[in-house]
Structure formats: structure tokens, C-alpha cells
């Protein structure tokens with residue numbers, strides 16, 4: 001009996017412990033289930049928020065893509081236009097191109113203008129979206145304009161007169177008339193060569209719009225491109241002025257040694273440019289033949305004084321020495337990067353159409369066109385200039401002689417295009 005009751009007690013305790021363990025386990029399980037339920041509920045509640053966040057992100061992406069696409073299009077247009085720019089094109093054309101591009105690419109801009117210094121004053125070299133006729137001849141001063149502190153600056157109501165304005169009121173009125181509408185904002189860029197301010201570029205908005213950061217960046221880029229171009233142009237001009245000064249002093253040296261040819265090079269240059277104009281050559285070619293004329297006898301610097309200035313008849317060997325001047329001239333200009341393309345014109349300026357000239361005895365169209373032109377100008381000036389041993393020939397007689405020599409000494413086609421007035425014109429509009 002005792003054994004049975006002991007077993008019952010043991011079983012009872014086992015049961016009790018089991019119940020205890022079970023209830024502890026159940027409590028944990030229930031707790032976990034509750035947690036899971038809460039988690040599910042939280043996730044369920046956050047689904048619409050996530051859905052909305054996803055939708056917003058998608059929208060933002062689409063907007064970014066659209067912005068990026070527009071930006072790409074703008075930069076493509078920018079690159080396309082830049083590729084068409086050459087430093088050799090004129091300042092007005094270049095700056096006009098930059099301004100057009102600015103108005104096209106900067107969406108806020110309705111109008112624009114470029115002002116450049118010219119000597120002591122300044123003027124509008126290009127205008128977009130304004131009445132050009134009213135302002136194109138205005139004499140301006142750069143100081144009248146608000147100088148941008150940085151590369152680019154935005155002004156409110158640029159034509160609003162205040163105590164700081166130095167622009168004469170009548171100029172301001174004309175500019176307002178040219179704009180035709182109220183100018184709300186202006187984005188200004190300073191054009192400069194080194195530290196020197198040479199002008200301004202302005203883009204105007206005629207409605208109450210702000211210029212975006214992207215537009216400011218594009219403007220900065222256009223200003224920098226313009227400044228690079230203007231600097232290059234100034235350097236090229238300085239170099240070519242220096243080059244021309246050197247050439248002219250060489251020619252002056254020659255004229256000092258050979259006083260009877262005083263002014264000869266200049267006249268040959270002018271006649272040759274007129275002939276080139278009559279033949280329809282380009283402005284660039286007219287400019288080049290002018291300089292070939294200036295230089296055609298520069299090789300005489302290499303001929304001894306005694307021979308060059310001999311008053312009487314020349315001995316055959318002396319004449320051979322004189323003839324060398326066309327080769328010396330060719331060699332001299334070959335040394336200059338800017339003048340070497342004139343070398344053939346100089347070498348052959350004493351060739352004759354019939355092949356009896358020097359130094360190479362070239363015939364007809366074998367002779368460079370520039371040399372055929374120079375030969376006519378040279379002969380006309382030699383005939384009409386005084387020499388120690390003879391009086392100058394009358395211009396009409398000299399021109400008659402040129403005509404007689406057509407097909408012998410000179411290219412008959414060119415002579416056929418000329419008249420006496422070719423050599424008598426006072427003013428040269430194309431030089």
C-alpha cells in the first residue's frame with residue numbers, strides 16, 4: 001500500500017512539473033505568436049506608405065531622366081555650335097554666334113546683347129530679341145554698365161535709374177525703347193582679355209523668372225569661351241601687327257639704299273590689290289597679294305650698293321647680280337612662318353608670259369597668278385616713275401605699252417580686264 005501511494009505521489013509531482021513546464025512553454029509560444037501578429041500588422045500598415053514611397057521614387061526618377069535628357073540636348077547643341085566656331089572668324093560674327101546660342105540654350109532668356117569696347121568708346125556688336133536699329137549706332141561707355149563682380153551676375157531691373165547710375169538718361173530711354181518691354185532680370189557676364197574688361201554679354205528676361213543654376217553654368221561657360229576667343233584674337237592681331245612692322249621696316253631699309261624706288265613697293269602693292277579685286281579674288285587673297293607687292297623687291301637688300309645704284313648701263317654680270325634679287329627675296333620670306341606662302345609669287349615676279357623671263361623661264365600659266373599680276377604692276381610703276389636717266393612716262397602711254405605686251409610679257413587675260421583707271425584710282429575701298 002505504501003509503495004502504491006509513493007508511486008502516486010511521484011506521478012503527481014511529475015504531472016505537476018510537466019504542467020509547469022508546459023505553461024511556461026505555452027506562455028513563450030503565445031508571446032511569440034503575439035509578436036508575429038504585431039509584426040504582420042505593422043508590415044500591413046506600412047504597405048501603403050511603402051507603395052507611396054515607391055511611387056514617389058519612380059516619379060523622381062522619371063523627372064530626373066527628363067531633366068537629364070533636356071540637359072543632354074542643351075549640351076549637344078552647345079557642342080555642335082562650338083565645333084562651328086573658328087578663331088579666324090570676325091569678332092562680330094563670333095560674339096553674335098555666342099549670343100544666339102545663349103538665348104537658345106538658356107530657357108529664361110528672351111533677349112540679349114553683346115557690348116564691346118572699340119577705341120575710347122564701346123558699342124553693341126550683337127543684339128537678340130531687341131530692336132537693333134535703335135541702338136546699333138549708340139556710342140557707349142563701358143563704365144555706364146554695372147560690372148559683374150564674378151564671371152556671371154544677375155541684376156534686377158538693369159535699366160532702373162538710381163543714384164549710382166552713370167548712364168545718360170537719354171541712352172537709357174533708347175535702350176528701353178529697343179527692349180520694347182520691361183526687363184525683369186539680366187544675367188551679365190564680363191568679357192575680358194587678361195585683366196582688361198573689353199565688354200559685356202547680357203541675357204535678359206522680360207517676365208518674372210529666375211535664372212536657374214544650370215542656366216548660370218551655361219552662361220559661365222559661354223563667357224569663358226568668349227574670353228578665350230577674344231584673348232586668342234588679340235594675340236594674333238598683335239603678332240600680325242609686329243610682323244607687318246618688321247616687313248615695312250625691311251622695305252624702308254631697301255628704299256633708303258635705293259632712293260629711286262621710293263614708294264615703288266607700296267604702289268606695286270596697291271595696283272596688285274586692285275587687279276586682284278578686278279579678277280574677283282577673295283578678300284584674303286587681296287590682302288596676301290598686297291603684302292607680296294610690298295615685299296616683291298625685298299631681295300634687292302642682298303645686291304651690292306655699287307650695282308644697285310650704278311647710274312650707267314649694267315655689265316652682263318652686274319645684271320645677273322640684279323636678277324638674283326627675286327631668289328634672295330624668296331629665301332628671305334621663306335624664313336617667316338606668316339610670309340612663306342608668298343615665296344613663289346616673289347620668286348617669279350620677273351617671269352614673262354612668253355617664257356623669256358627669269359629666274360626659271362616659266363611660261364604662261366606655269367607662272368603663279370600672283371606673279372603675273374605683280375609683273376604688270378611692277379612694269380607700270382617702273383615706266384611711270386622718274387629715273388636719273390629719263391623722265392617718267394605718261395600713264396596712258398605706259399598703259400598702252402602694257403596692252404602691247406599682252407601675250408608677250410604679260411598674261412593677256414589679266415591685261416584684258418584692266419583699264420587705265422585701274423592704275424589711277426584714288427581710294428581703295430577693299431584694302
Ligand SMILES: [Fe+2]
Pocket residue numbers: 296297325349350378
Ligand atoms: Fe623686281
Ligand SMILES: [Fe+2]
Pocket residue numbers: 264268296297378
Ligand atoms: Fe619691282
